[in-house]
Each structure stands twice: as C-alpha cells, then as structure tokens.
Amino acid sequence: MAKPAVLTHPESLKRPAGPSEYAKDPVNASMSKAEKIALYTKMARIRHFEQRCIRIYQQGKIGGFLHLYVGQEAVAAGTISLLGKHDHIITGYRDHGHGLMVGMGMNECMAELTGRVTGCSQGKGGSMHYFAPDKNYWGGHGIVGGQAPLGTGLAYAVKYMGLKGSCLAYMGDGAVNQGAVHEAYNLAALWDLPMIFVIENNGYSMGTSQERSTAHPGCLAKRAEGYGMAWDVINGHDVYEVRAKTAIALKRAHEESKPTVLEIFTYRYFGHSMADPDKTYRDKEEIKEYREKKDPVLAFEQELLREKVLTAELSQQINDAAMAEADKAAVFADESPDPTVADITKHIYWEEDNRGPDTTSRGTIIFE
Amino acid sequence: MAVISYREALRAAMREELKRDDKVVIMGEEVAQFNGAYKVTEGLLKEFGPKRVVDTPISEAGFIGLGIGASMLGIRPVMELMFWSFSYVAFDQIVNNAGNIRYMSGGLINCPIVIRGPANGGTNVGATHSHTPEAILASHPGIKVVCPATPYDAKGLLKAAIRDNDPVYVMENTILYNDKGEVPDEDYIVPLGVADVKRVGTDLTIVAHGRAVITSLKAAEILEQEHGVSVEVVDLRSIRPLDEETILASVRKTHRALLVEENKPFCGVDAQVAYLIQSRAFDELDAPIHRVSSIDAPQIYCKRMEDQQLPDVNRVVREALKVLA
Incomplete structure (x- = not known):
C-alpha cells in the first residue's frame, strides 16, 4: 500500500537510527543519572504492562476495546516527564501509557480493564476511560477528537486562575479531521491559551492510511499555520528529541501563553485495537522494520548504555521488575471484586452522591 | 418585591x-x-x-x-x-x-x-x-x-x-x-427537582412545564369561568430531577390528569409523567390520562399554522373536557 508523501518530517527521521542528536540538549543534559534511569524504567513499565494486557485480553478477561500503546512509549514518556504542578494532560482512548506516566499504579489500571471495583474508575470507565485528576490527568476519552475542546478548557482555567501552567491534549492522526479539533485550535489561538496539541501520528487512523483519510497528507502539524499557531514535528522514536522539542512548546505556553501543535511521528506494533486483526492495511515487513530499527524503548536503552548511565544488568533488573509488577497487577485485576448492582447508580451526580440539606437538588433523579 | x-x-x-x-x-x-x-x-x-x-x-x-x-x-x-x-x-x-x-x-x-x-x-x-x-x-x-x-x-x-x-x-x-x-429582592434559589402548584384545584390536574404552564393557566381560567371546573396546574419547573411526589399528590386529589407540553409527543417528557401516574396512582384515576403536545411534525414556518401546531388554550380546554367527560 502506498505511503503518503511526508512533506513535513523531522530531520532526524530521514537519517538511519543511531545516537540521539538531542542528548546534549539542555533539557536532557541537565537530567541526573537517576532521572534518566527513572525515565527508562517508566518506558519499560508501559511496554510490559501493555504486553501483559494482551495475554489477559486473549484469556477473555478484558471486554470492550483495548488500544495498545506498544511502540509509542516515547511520546507519553518524553512529554509527560517535563510537566510540573500546573500542567495538565488529556488524551483519547489509547490512554494507558499516559496514565502510567503520570504515576497511576499498575494495579488500578489493570483492574479497570477487567472491570473491577478496584480499578481507577471503579470498573465504570474501562480501557478508554482512565482518569487521575489528582495527578492532573483528565482522561481517557472515547470519541475521536472530543477531548480537544476539553483540553482547551483546562488551559483556559489555568490561565483564568493566573497559574503558570498548561494543558497537553493528545490525539491520534485520525483526529485531525474532526471538527471539534479545529474548533479547539481556533479557540486556543484566538484566546492565547497555554495549550499544546500533541498529534501522535502512528500513520493509521484505525485501518485507513493518511493518504486515504486526509487532504494534503503528510502536513498534519502544518495545519496550525492556518490558525497562526506555532508547530513542530518530532521523531517519536527518540525520547530525547520528544523532550527537547516539547520543552520549547512548554516554554511558549508558560511564558507567552501561546499554543503549539506538535506532530510526533510514532508507530504502533499492534492493531488499532485488539479487535483489529491487522491484516488488511499494512505489511508485516513494515512492522518488523519499526520494531527492529526504531523501537523507542530499545533506542533509549542503547542511548543510556552508551552514556554508561545504564548497564546491561541494571536494564535486565528494570525489565524483570516491570514484568513482575505487571504479573502481580494481572493477579490483582483477576482477584478483585466486581462493582455491585448498587454501584451502577452511584457516581452519576455529585449532588446525589453528596445529598444533604445544603445541596441544590431534590426530587427523583435516578429512575426505575 | x-x-x-x-x-x-x-x-x-x-x-x-x-x-x-x-x-x-x-x-x-x-x-x-x-x-x-x-x-x-x-x-x-x-x-x-x-x-x-x-x-x-x-x-x-x-x-x-x-x-x-x-x-x-x-x-x-x-x-x-x-x-x-x-x-x-x-x-x-x-x-x-x-x-x-x-x-x-x-x-x-x-x-x-x-x-x-x-x-x-x-x-x-x-x-x-x-x-x-x-x-x-x-x-x-x-x-x-x-x-x-x-x-x-x-x-x-x-x-x-x-x-x-x-x-x-x-x-x-x-x-x-x-x-x-x-x-423577591433578597437572595433565594429554587432548588432543582421541586415542582410548583401554580393553581390549586380539585377536579383535574394539568401537569406542564415551560410556556405550556402559562397556556394551561389560561385554559384553567376558562374551564372555571365557562365550565365550572376547578383545575390544578402543576408546573414541573425541573425535568430531571423530577418532583414525582407533587405530581402524584395532585392526581390523588383530583383523580384526573391532563399533561401539556410544547414538545413533540413521541418520547416527550409527558410520556414519562404518564408512566409515573399509571404505575403509582393507577387506582386513583377516574379517567384515562390525556396529553396535549405540539402537532407531530418538524416546526412549520407559517406563523398562523405554527400557532396551531403548538398547544394553545383552545386545544387544552378541549382536551381537558374530554378527560372530565
């Protein structure tokens, strides 16, 4: 199948994979050894969590849709590793990696997939609807592009309260043709919101390549120009590059209160969801090529081995620990109780969950 | 005030x-x-x-x-x-x-x-x-x-x-x-989910919301003046939450109900209200529940016809008399 001509493409992607050109960027050079190891550990944890999910899905314990993040780890890891107290994130349905990056536990994430009351949303959200507002993570949204306006609202609120913060709204390359995304672009630019739209371009909107879905393909980030917004393209296989270029957008948000569109080129190794047999729209060779030559977790491991931050033994320990953690989470998710029938009608209304003499609602609100 | x-x-x-x-x-x-x-x-x-x-x-x-x-x-x-x-x-x-x-x-x-x-x-x-x-x-x-x-x-x-x-x-x-x-000049709120009896009566309950309340109050006046009927008008005010108890209390008093809304009839608010009344006050009813809604079509442009498409006072009076018959 013909690939679209990529007109706006990160320079580093045009060259063979090798040592990161962004290792010496201040935002990376200033990282301590411990911070680098922690970042690698988080990427490895996402990888092993997702791979463990495949097994549980195949055992029939995860219902609904399961959109895996394997191959895209450097996007969430690179961007979220830069965020501070007043920076918020929101994303679409491929949301596990972001959740683990903000510090959600594997147990609560895995238990949500199996629909348990111990899940992050008490079994009410599922794979596509992770939330951790205490960690500035506002979902986890199932409708393509629907989170973009919400993200501008988070950025609006941050600005309204006079805080030096931002919102990063993630979406896939399929979302860029949704009207809600363009409306969000317009508002973010019109009102100078501290907003970063992150397009995680993995090449396919479900099974439809960009060439078949998008007019003037290969220029997704450049659409920002139509709204007078800054934009950049990033090699999403290199976590250092993700950090270096996201840091510029973050500074623009914090110091100038201006939005940016970042298009991060990445790749997913599995189908759109586990329901996608992944046989009709791309070659196995293409997947193999990415896995062997551009894998973001392996690339960062190599980088850190070259820097002598990591040793082979330490890397092994990190990966073993991540696998063991995922295994334990799988057991936890399997053994946790379901929500009860009574739980079905909780968490619908704040006023109902907190009904008292001071609340503003009376009458019947849940119907038989 | x-x-x-x-x-x-x-x-x-x-x-x-x-x-x-x-x-x-x-x-x-x-x-x-x-x-x-x-x-x-x-x-x-x-x-x-x-x-x-x-x-x-x-x-x-x-x-x-x-x-x-x-x-x-x-x-x-x-x-x-x-x-x-x-x-x-x-x-x-x-x-x-x-x-x-x-x-x-x-x-x-x-x-x-x-x-x-x-x-x-x-x-x-x-x-x-x-x-x-x-x-x-x-x-x-x-x-x-x-x-x-x-x-x-x-x-x-x-x-x-x-x-x-x-x-x-x-x-x-x-x-x-x-x-x-x-x-009132002073601060007040109307809590959500509390209906209001806008007119007290004994022979027929009209349940309405929005402008249909105003139409129903005018109809109630005519029903009293011209037909000697005492009509109670319950204004829902809030659709969800819904004040089921006020609706039921009124129906238990009058034993007859007419539901008026400016919605189209199919799956309108009053479909829910009718279900409520029959499920919890069936034995109290002396007549079937009737509804007056907008005539079931996309809203017509022609002003003269649109006024008839919406529930008007005459239609409410007519339908009330059927419930009372």
Missing part, C-alpha cells in the same frame, strides 16, 4: 452569582459586546469586564467543550446558547463529556457547568431554530434539565443551577422573555 421581566430575572441571577463567586464566567455567542442576542446578558460586560463575560466565536462544539473542560478544574461557566437548537452541533460535548465524565471516572470528577438559552417554537423561524430538547437531554443520566415558566422561577432556578455541582441545562423561552412577575 420588584416586578421584573423573565429576561431581567435571568440577568439578575447571573449578576448576583457573578458577584458572589469569582469562578463564575458568562460565555457565549454575542453575550458581551452585543449585549446578548436576546439581551439577557445586557450590561454584564460593562459591569464585570471581559474576563468574566466572554464573547465566543460561532463554534458550539468548541466553546461548550471548553466550558466543560474548565468546569473540571473548578471554573463555573454559564454558557449561553443563542438557541438550544444549536446544541445539536455540540452534542458530543454536552452528552458524552459533561454527562458521562463523573460516571466514567468513578466519581473523581464533576462538571459544574450551566448551559442556558431559549428552547422553544412559536417564533416563526422554521424547524432548525425551534427545537425543544429537554426530553432528549433529560433521558441521559448525568444531566439535569430545568424549564422555568415565570420570572421568579427563572431567577431561582438559574441561581440554583449555577451553584449546583453537576451539569445543569436551563431551557428558556423567547416568548416569555418580556413576561413580568414578582421577584
């Missing part, structure tokens, strides 16, 4: 809440510089400035979604839709996001947002601008809907809606904007 218009009552509610809570923001198309397409927000920009009263582009999915997102962080946006008919281009935000986020997050998040604006036919503007989506929206758990009929209720319900921690959709009526009524 001052006598003010429905429009002024809504404005007073927003002014008082803007003063009370600095997290309250008024947002919508033409709400600031233009002073509101229907002048409901007139003068608020001048009084509170552009941070609190914000003009948006014509971009309902964008700005309503933005308001929902801001509400998750504790801002209390009061969003104006020029017409509730325009909510249809923002349906994903209004239903999927505002209505579901609390649930899908297992109660971690709530969206204290108000969306308000007119939702009515009868203004000779054709089908696209005449939708009454209260039943559509109230059918989604997670969403609250209120439909004030008088200045007193307009102010009290809007103030309650702004203080409420859930999404509340306030559906007004352009035909009522100039109606006047008594409104």
